[in-house]
Amino acid sequence: MTLRPQLGALLLCLLASGCGSLLHSTARPEQSYYLRAPAAAAVHASGADATGANATAAHAVGTDAAPAPLSGMSLRVAHPNASPGLESPHIMLVQSDYRMNFLAGARWAASAPEVIESLVVQTLRASGEWTSVADPSSPFPSDFLLQIGVRRFEADYTGGGEAPVVHVVLDCIIGRREGREVIATFVASGEANAAANRVSAVVGAFQQATDAALGSLAQQVAQAARVAQQRAAQNGENPVPSMKR
Secondary structure, eight states, X not given: OOOOHHHHHHHHHHHHHHHHHHHOOOSOOOEEEOOOOOOHHHHHHGGGGGHHHHHHHHHHTTOOSOOOOOOSOEEEEOOOEEOTXXXXXEEEEEETTTEEEEEXXXXXXXXXXXXXXXXHHHHHHHHOOOSEEEOTTOOSOOSEEEEEEEEEEEEEOTTSSSSOXXXXXXXXXXXXXXXXXXXXXXXXXXXXXXXXXXXXXXXXXHXXXXXXXXXHHHHHHHHHHHHHHHXXXXXXXXXXXXXXX
């Protein structure tokens, strides 16, 4: 069956006028957000809080002197593991009644473990404590290996306020590359109150909390390596075992 010319022309006009509305979406595009590693000055400034810890570590290895600087040490950061629900690029929220949700229309530029991995590598390089800091893809050997578990990386709404509190908690294990000997385990954490219940304010709180966690991580991992270096020297061992080859 064929359409009359007038009817066919009318239908074509209706289809042409409707195409724009059929293909047009009023949904807001998803926004990607990123975090930056703290500047080198901020990482060094956080070392002021580690003075007491340094003295305790020095006493633990049988000396009252401050720990010696790291010498010729290299570090590899393994790809972080993440707690259930934190493996995606969603900006995660924790709500009452044990509910987990995420910000609609917003996401990180990569998955949370990838974001943390990149920030940790940048922070440790900026600290100036290490001869080299390698990411998981590096083909070069290292003296120490750092494994991180992302326990918390979320905006917490369970406190009763309108705006959330952001929690960043990293469970860390550092060990020697040779022999896979664990030399220290520690927790690096930070938290920050969002200034308002807006995406930009929540992301800003993530930046503050992450900065605090990264500063703590940089100081604790360097301190653990110093203590291991001192113990090796006291026991007459080569403090840089990978240099034997």
